[in-house]
Structures are given as C-alpha cells and as structure tokens.
Amino acid sequence: MVAMGIGSTTITLAREDVVDFSLPYFLTGTRLLVPRDSPVSSFADIGGKRVGMGSGSTANIKGMDRAIAQGQIKPACQKILFEEHNKGFLALQQGKIDAYFTDASQLAGMRAKAKKPEDWKIVGKYLTYEPYGIILPENQGEWRDFVNKAFIHMLKDGRFEALYTKWFGPDGVVPLPMTDEYKVLLKSLSYPE
Template identity: 35%
Template sequence: LKKIKESGRIVLGVRESSIPFSYLDNNQKSIGYSIDLCLKVVDSLKKQLQLPNLKVETNPVTSQTRIPLMASGVIDLECGSTTNTKERQKQVAFSVAHYISSVRMAVKANSNIKTLDDLDGKPVVTTSGTTSDSLIKQNERGKKINVVNLYGKDHAESFLILETGRASAFVMDDVLLAGLIANSKKPDDFQIVGAPLSVEPYGLMLRKDDPAFKKVVDDTLKSVFKSGEVNRLYTKWFLRPIPPRGIKLNLPLGDALKSAFQKPSDQGK
C-alpha cells in the first residue's frame, strides 16, 4: 500500500486469454470480470489514499510468471483466474474468493473420451504453471493411468494443441474451457466431459505481508458482493454476449459461488 501511495500508481497483472476473467479485446485493451473487480479496488484506493489521479498500469502475466512477478514487486494486484491454494499462500496472498470453478476436460465432440480412464496412453494438454498439471499427475498415480503430458504456454496455445488433434484432451478449469470453445471457429466440435477433478476458488492475488492493502481489496469485494452489484457483473460476463466476437458463455451462477458471495472466504484449497 505504501508503494502505491508513494509512487502514485498501481500495476495490475493481466492475462491475455483467460476469458471471461482477464483477456484482450480487439484493441489490445484488458477486459473481463476480474479486471472489473480490480478497477473497483482502484476506485477504493483513490478514495482511501486521497489519490484521485492514481495511475493504473497493466503488465501481462502468464500462469508461470504471475507469482514471480508478484513476489518481486513488478505487479501489485493480479487480475486473472488464479486458484487460491495453500501452496501458493507460502509465496503470495489472496483476496476472498470471487469465483469458484471446477477442473474438467475439453475433448473433440466426436471422440469417445468421457472419463479420465479413457485417457490412458493418450496425449493430454494443459497449460504450464497451472493447478491442472499437478491434478493430472495425482490422478495418473491414483488411477494407474499413463498419459502423455503436453504443455501450452498459455490457454490459447493449449486449446490450439487440442484443436489441431495433437492432444486428445485439454484439462483445465471448466469456465476457461467454455470460453475457449465458445470463441473457437467451430464450437460444436468440442465438449466438456468428465467428473470434476477438483474445485478451484479464484482470488485476486497480492503480495504477502501487506494487511492494509489486503483489507482494501477484501472490503471492496465484500461490498460488491453484499450490494448485489456482483450479480450485474456476473450477468455481464457469464450470461450476456461478450467482446470481441459477441459470444455467450451461458454459465448460470452456481450454488458454490452464491455461497462464496454470501460468506466470503480466503481459505484456499
């Protein structure tokens, strides 16, 4: 918080293809549900620090770079689709959860893959630096299945690996898969299958050991949840057509997320 006050600027870490949380529109501008929430935090900071002209800068991050860039002070607040885990809490802090997703797999609609067991011996892609990667490995050990692990540098590349047939499945958070499928050339060619491998609470990520800043972030989110404004934001990004191509994710608000809005928590998994 001191750094933001002294420098008069805040640097937001943003993603390029985490639809609908944090991604680029046709003008290369950062947009999304997490971006909107971060901008609410910026408004709170302007009031609290009495900095009406607080400068907002964005810095692109990937699944691999987001934690190092936060820990080293390059970014101040990460506005993406980052799962709050106990492991990550050793290095960074998280806001209360603003979204709950579950990890499943995207496959070609004409494939015979329905469950994790069907992946035995097949190439499976995930994005490096994500929780999905370790989940596949845990399940491989637990179910005695062997998959050939492939990695994309970001979600767009992972999806391309599935789309071009180099992988039989793309394991990732269901909401991110839904966004990539909806945005693809032929959405009907893909489907999301399998039981959830895990439930992922997303939080805005910030530096550890800055309780004053965390309080501003959490208080802002809690007031957005409590006032019901979050319902408007949810409708805007998950139920209505979104830029750049006017696709609709059509993901109704689930019970787990409703409960996260009613009883905000930064517990992590």
C-alpha cells in the same frame, strides 16, 4: 508498486508466502475440453489417450498425476505439455491430442473463441478446485480489508451477480454456468454487517 493483480490466479499456500490474497472471488476447477462428437465424457475415459495441458500449471499437472496414481485414470494418459493454452487448443483442433485439460474457465474461453463454439464441449466433474483471489501486496492488512469489504458489499447488493451474468451468463462473452459449489462459496462470503 502494484496495488492489486486480478486474473486467473489460484490461491495457494506457496503463493501466500510471498503475496497476500483477497477472499476468493471465483471458483473453478480442472476439467476437459473435447470435440462435440468425442466419446470422452469423464476423466475415466482418457485412459491411454493423449491429453494436453499447460506446462506452467504445476497444480494441474500434480492433480492429473494424483488421479493417475489413485487409479481414477487407467491406463495412464499420455500428458502432452504446451507453453500456451492456445497452442494446446490448436493441437486439439488438429487432432494431435484427444482432450485438453485445465481450469474450466480457461476451457470456456477457448471454446468461446473457436470459429464454431458449438463444436466443442467441456466434460468431467472437477478433478481439482481452483479458488481465484485478487493478488495484493503482502502485509497491507488495511488495503486487504478494504478490498474484501468492497467485494462483500458487491455480493450483498447484487452487483457481483450482475457482472458475472454480463461476462459468464448464457449470453455473456464466455458462457460458463455458475456451479453449485461456487454458489455455496459466494453465499458463505456474504458476511453479516
């Protein structure tokens, strides 16, 4: 049996029906990756453009559909689905699409792996919020409590911030500045003893 799964897994009500989650340890959201010289700077700028996204991310697709239906993106963009993010990024590099849409953390990883990361920029305010949690076996409350308490202690003693800086800080493997929303989430999780 697997004791936990850690990755880019958004906590959703549907997933809560089959597994349990830790407290959210990461907060990201959907944004756009575009070439540095692109005129696209927000979701309003992708109307009528070709926008790539992962075919397996139904939450992202629904978020884009909702934004189109609400008139945030007009005319509607052309959604082009890719089985893998790296294939979508390759299409963006080849000019086959105008932007790539997914979680900002995924976009930051794509940008960091590019031959010239400075040639790419992440734009737009979050269209959706994606709280990531550790996947835990269902109905094992003591184990979930242990994981959550360990996480809270890491927040309080500074270990979590040190790890975040190591991996996502300005000189980290995948530079991704911590948003104000994420800082508020972490502060709210620093429960008193």
